[in-house]
Amino acid sequence: MRFASLGSGSQGNALIVDAGETKVLLDCGFSARMATARLARLGTAPDELTAIVVTHEHADHLEGVFTFARSYQLTVYLTHGTHAAASQGKTALPECRLIDGQTRFAIGGLEVQPFPVPHDAREPVQYAFSNGQQCLGVLTDSGSITPHIVEVLGACDGLVLECNHDQALLAASNYPARLKQRIGGRFGHLENDQAADFLRQVDTRRLQHVLAAHLSQQNNRPELAAKALASALGCSENWIGIADQEGGFGWRQLV
Ligand SMILES: [Zn+2]
Numbered sequence: 050m051r052f053a054s055l056g057s058g059s060q061g062n063a064l065i066v067d068a069g070e071t072k073v074l075l076d077c078g079f080s081a082r083m084a085t086a087r088l089a090r091l092g093t094a095p096d097e098l099t100a101i102v103v104t105h106e107h108a109d110h111l112e113g114v115f116t117f118a119r120s121y122q123l124t125v126y127l128t129h130g131t132h133a134a135a136s137q138g139k140t141a142l143p144e145c146r147l148i149d150g151q152t153r154f155a156i157g158g159l160e161v162q163p164f165p166v167p168h169d170a171r172e173p174v175q176y177a178f179s180n181g182q183q184c185l186g187v188l189t190d191s192g193s194i195t196p197h198i199v200e201v202l203g204a205c206d207g208l209v210l211e212c213n214h215d216q217a218l219l220a221a222s223n224y225p226a227r228l229k230q231r232i233g234g235r236f237g238h239l240e241n242d243q244a245a246d247f248l249r250q251v252d253t254r255r256l257q258h259v260l261a262a263h264l265s266q267q268n269n270r271p272e273l274a275a276k277a278l279a280s281a282l283g284c285s286e287n288w289i290g291i292a293d294q295e296g297g298f299g300w301r302q303l304v
Pocket residue numbers: 058059062107109110190263
């Protein structure tokens with residue numbers, strides 16, 4: 050199993066999980082045209098995809114989902130709440146499967162475990178993906194860490210982990226007070242130290258890759274995210290990968 054990012058941050062997010070026959074796009078926060086170009090960068094054509102799995106309705110995750118799914122006849126998996134919020138003013142999806150936010154489902158050879166996250170959307174979830182041997186956990190857009198998140202992502206082989214902001218940079222930024230409260234609040238986004246605390250709570254012995262994702266371009270810096278995660282893992286800062294807005298990150302293999 051391998052995975053790569055098409056880009057990550059408040060301007061758009063999409064991740065591809067490739068389990069051989071089954072290739073799944075997690076969110077599509079880019080226009081269909083841009084997503085296609087970014088997939089090409091990873092040597093993948095849209096018609097190789099099996100499905101799109103959606104976390105929540107915010108535009109940086111949903112932007113291209115409908116057009117992309119229609120263009121390539123892809124099944125879209127999402128919660129009832131996300132579907133209700135996402136469908137307003139849009140034409141119907143070609144094929145969508147409403148999922149329960151806590152119940153595992155299969156897409157081809159990939160097992161997909163959704164889990165609810167505290168975030169200011171209608172029914173947001175994040176996901177763990179397993180091919181039966183390796184497990185990839187993805188956690189972004191979560192205002193805090195719950196015991197359930199720690200349980201689901203307790204022993205992953207790969208983690209893509211939100212490091213949205215540095216608390217001091219956010220506090221010192223010129224963002225309006227209400228926006229600061231939203232981002233830093235319990236239903237906002239994880240900051241570097243929260244992500245590091247999460248790593249201290251899980252079994253990290255199997256981890257082959259850790260990537261910091263959804264970094265704020267104003268209120269974070271890659272080196273601060275890497276430093277926080279590396280200190281929790283007791284590893285070199287260079288070992289921590291960074292998902293950036295433009296380039297995402299290239300293929301990472303789980304063996
Ligand atoms: Zn987001």
